Amino acid sequence: MNARHSFLYALLLLAPLASPAQSARLTLPDFSQLEHKATEMVDISLDASLLRLASRFMGQTTPEEKAAKEILAGIGGIYVRSFSFDSENAYSKADIDKVRRQLSAPGWSRLVTVRSHRERQDVDVYMRLGSKDDIDGMVIVAYGPRAFTIVNIVGSVDLEKLRQLEGKFGVPLLELGEK
Amino acid sequence: MTERKPDLEEELRRALRPQDPGTDFTAAVMREVTRTPRPPSVGSFSAASRAIRSPSLRMSAALAASFIAAVGVVRWDRYVHEGFEAREQALEALRVASQNLNVVHRVVQESEKI
Numbered sequence: 001m002n003a004r005h006s007f008l009y010a011l012l013l014l015a016p017l018a019s020p021a022q023s024a025r026l027t028l029p030d031f032s033q034l035e036h037k038a039t040e041m042v043d044i045s046l047d048a049s050l051l052r053l054a055s056r057f058m059g060q061t062t063p064e065e066k067a068a069k070e071i072l073a074g075i076g077g078i079y080v081r082s083f084s085f086d087s088e089n090a091y092s093k094a095d096i097d098k099v100r101r102q103l104s105a106p107g108w109s110r111l112v113t114v115r116s117h118r119e120r121q122d123v124d125v126y127m128r129l130g131s132k133d134d135i136d137g138m139v140i141v142a143y144g145p146r147a148f149t150i151v152n153i154v155g156s157v158d159l160e161k162l163r164q165l166e167g168k169f170g171v172p173l174l175e176l177g178e179k
Numbered sequence: 180m181t182e183r184k185p186d187l188e189e190e191l192r193r194a195l196r197p198q199d200p201g202t203d204f205t206a207a208v209m210r211e212v213t214r215t216p217r218p219p220s221v222g223s224f225s226a227a228s229r230a231i232r233s234p235s236l237r238m239s240a241a242l243a244a245s246f247i248a249a250v251g252v253v254r255w256d257r258y259v260h261e262g263f264e265a266r267e268q269a270l271e272a273l274r275v276a277s278q279n280l281n282v283v284h285r286v287v288q289e290s291e292k293i
Contacts, residue, residue, distance in 0.1 A: 044272045046265060054265035068273050080272045114286040123283050140279045151276045163284055166277035 024128045024137025024154045025077055026102050029095045034083050037090050042082040051075060067165050077154035088145040096143050099150055100124070103139060120144045130156075
């Protein structure tokens, strides 16, 4: 194999790593040591193929499934880690910082940071813009004294549709200040 | 011309007169008949039809068909199970994301009110 062939092989191998859809995926820390401490836990990793499978099993009859299917159409991966605890300081903030450090990479920008005193949690929303200035990745980092949630969505996502989805799950949305 | 005609007839009669083939002729013919192979299709077809009618082969074919069907059912069952599991996980993931976005939305709206 000559040098030219080696270079072409290297390009082929590295091509998936360079694609925008892959770069919007974060490396989430291993939270397995928290499983026995948590009172509630959500650990979901769905790549593109699993999302396609999930979408095939969603109908059009209920509003939540219809809305979810629309949202999933533009998503290439969704990764959720969410832990709730009985006591405070049950998890290490360093793990959250590991995630936030990845979001300081070029391409990512913090859309909003809120401090909710009522729900005793801080929420940061980060977006990543693709080459055509469309959203190709999103991260939500929510953390409080007894819980934290990390959501990493790879691909194009309509934030308003995603926000309104909660109301379609049978949980009424609290539209404050709109009356 | 007329004088030569009897000679020609005589020559023909002499050439076509019956001859005794000899005692070895029959044996040679029978040897050739046994040496010549039979048409293969007739024998194979009858062997195949005999095999199909064989109960053991029919049982084996039925078992193979049942096995293939069972594998298909198991694989389909697994596919459906994984599909519904993926669907539940996707809905749960979107629900978690939506809840957190609504926290942001509420806080932003409250701050705008103030």
